[in-house]
Amino acid sequence: MALQIEEQYVESLSSLGHKLSVKNFIWSKEEWPAINHDEFTDAHDIPVISLREISDGRRNPNYENVCKVMVSACEKWGFFKLVDHGVALETIENFKGSLNGLFDLPMEQKLKGVRSTSLPLGYCATNPDYGKNLPWAEILQLLQSPQMVVEFATKVFGDQHQPFSNAMIGYLNALDNLGMTILEMLAHGLGLPDNFFTKNFEAKEATMIRVNRYPPCPLPEKCLGLGSHSDPHTLTILLQDDVGGLQVQMNDNKWIGIRPVPNSFIINIGDTLEAWTNGRLRSVVHRAVVNKEKNRLSAAYFMSPSDSATIECPPEIVDPLFNPRKYESFTWGDFKKQLLVQKRVVGKTALERYLISR
Ligand SMILES: O=C(O)CCC(=O)C(=O)O
Numbered sequence: 098m099a100l101q102i103e104e105q106y107v108e109s110l111s112s113l114g115h116k117l118s119v120k121n122f123i124w125s126k127e128e129w130p131a132i133n134h135d136e137f138t139d140a141h142d143i144p145v146i147s148l149r150e151i152s153d154g155r156r157n158p159n160y161e162n163v164c165k166v167m168v169s170a171c172e173k174w175g176f177f178k179l180v181d182h183g184v185a186l187e188t189i190e191n192f193k194g195s196l197n198g199l200f201d202l203p204m205e206q207k208l209k210g211v212r213s214t215s216l217p218l219g220y221c222a223t224n225p226d227y228g229k230n231l232p233w234a235e236i237l238q239l240l241q242s243p244q245m246v247v248e249f250a251t252k253v254f255g256d257q258h259q260p261f262s263n264a265m266i267g268y269l270n271a272l273d274n275l276g277m278t279i280l281e282m283l284a285h286g287l288g289l290p291d292n293f294f295t296k297n298f299e300a301k302e303a304t305m306i307r308v309n310r311y312p313p314c315p316l317p318e319k320c321l322g323l324g325s326h327s328d329p330h331t332l333t334i335l336l337q338d339d340v341g342g343l344q345v346q347m348n349d350n351k352w353i354g355i356r357p358v359p360n361s362f363i364i365n366i367g368d369t370l371e372a373w374t375n376g377r378l379r380s381v382v383h384r385a386v387v388n389k390e391k392n393r394l395s396a397a398y399f400m401s402p403s404d405s406a407t408i409e410c411p412p413e414i415v416d417p418l419f420n421p422r423k424y425e426s427f428t429w430g431d432f433k434k435q436l437l438v439q440k441r442v443v444g445k446t447a448l449e450r451y452l453i454s455r
Pocket residue numbers: 307309323328335337342343344383384385395396397
């Protein structure tokens with residue numbers, strides 16, 4: 098029986114002329130997920146933070162407090178759920194609908210927007226960037242660039258590209274605003290000038306979105322939608338639907354499932370922000386598991402500074418005696434270049450190249 102499943106042809110993830118079967122997607126045993134996509138333990142879930150009380154921003158008396166709570170969540174968990182975030186429901190629903198519509202297209206049409214071998218941007222059915230195992234996912238990666246969105250959408254939809262382009266551009270703009278707000282709040286909560294991070298984010302050279310769609314999988318206990326990894330960028334704003342599948346690794350190496358909350362985002366710290374804060378805000382390893390019945394959509398918006406931005410922990414955060422500087426300073430451009438060459442590895446190792454050895 099098991100053998101039969103493993104031999105099944107995986108139509109949803111096979112590019113034309115490149116037939117894959119379930120066995121091509123089986124991960125090494127150490128990576129097999131022990132908890133299902135819909136297993137959650139509320140006592141161990143990540144904190145929820147609301148922006149409702151402070152929708153008028155810095156002038157609000159609660160602002161200070163919410164910024165501190167946000168920093169604490171990122172110190173302890175590296176992750177939190179954000180509700181009352183101010184992004185219009187319509188913008189989110191339009192975006193989700195357009196992306197599900199894209200992934201529902203015949204493979205032949207999606208492949209018109211296939212990513213190139215040199216640049217990981219565009220559509221791909223099985224992303225080989227995450228080590229030797231194939232993720233059970235279709236992926237669309239695009240930069241925060243209206244021109245690139247239109248270029249991609251035109252390849253796939255021809256002169257009918259506008260609904261897709263508009264939904265995507267509207268979503269990217271809304272998330273850029275939200276991301277800048279969060280980066281300001283984190284700086285404020287850390288006692289840094291409010292624009293300490295955001296001043297490096299005016300050019301959107303490397304900010305990008307990755308939309309993942311995980312088709313139903315006949316063997317979810319041996320496959321993964323996305324293997325264990327940390328996000329190398331600065332800040333991730335993740336949208337997920339109500340299916341469930343995101344899991345986060347705790348300090349004791351145990352995995353916890355993150356229960357989807359309607360109309361929320363998941364915010365997590367990337368490696369670059371961990372280095373920028375000398376390890377105070379944590380970039381935490383996570384993965385996506387798949388399930389037998391349902392398609393699952395998630396979209397990770399990765400904020401990145403300008404290529405020339407120098408990532409160096411400010412003196413306010415370093416203490417030469419108790420908390421000495423952990424990382425050499427580096428530019429985001431250099432780190433990004435290294436990541437492109439190295440591709441992804443399992444777990445969290447990308448920052449190691451900048452560790453100061455003692
Ligand atoms: O699908 C998910 O919930 C996780 C996605 C993710 O971690 C990523 O795209 O980096």
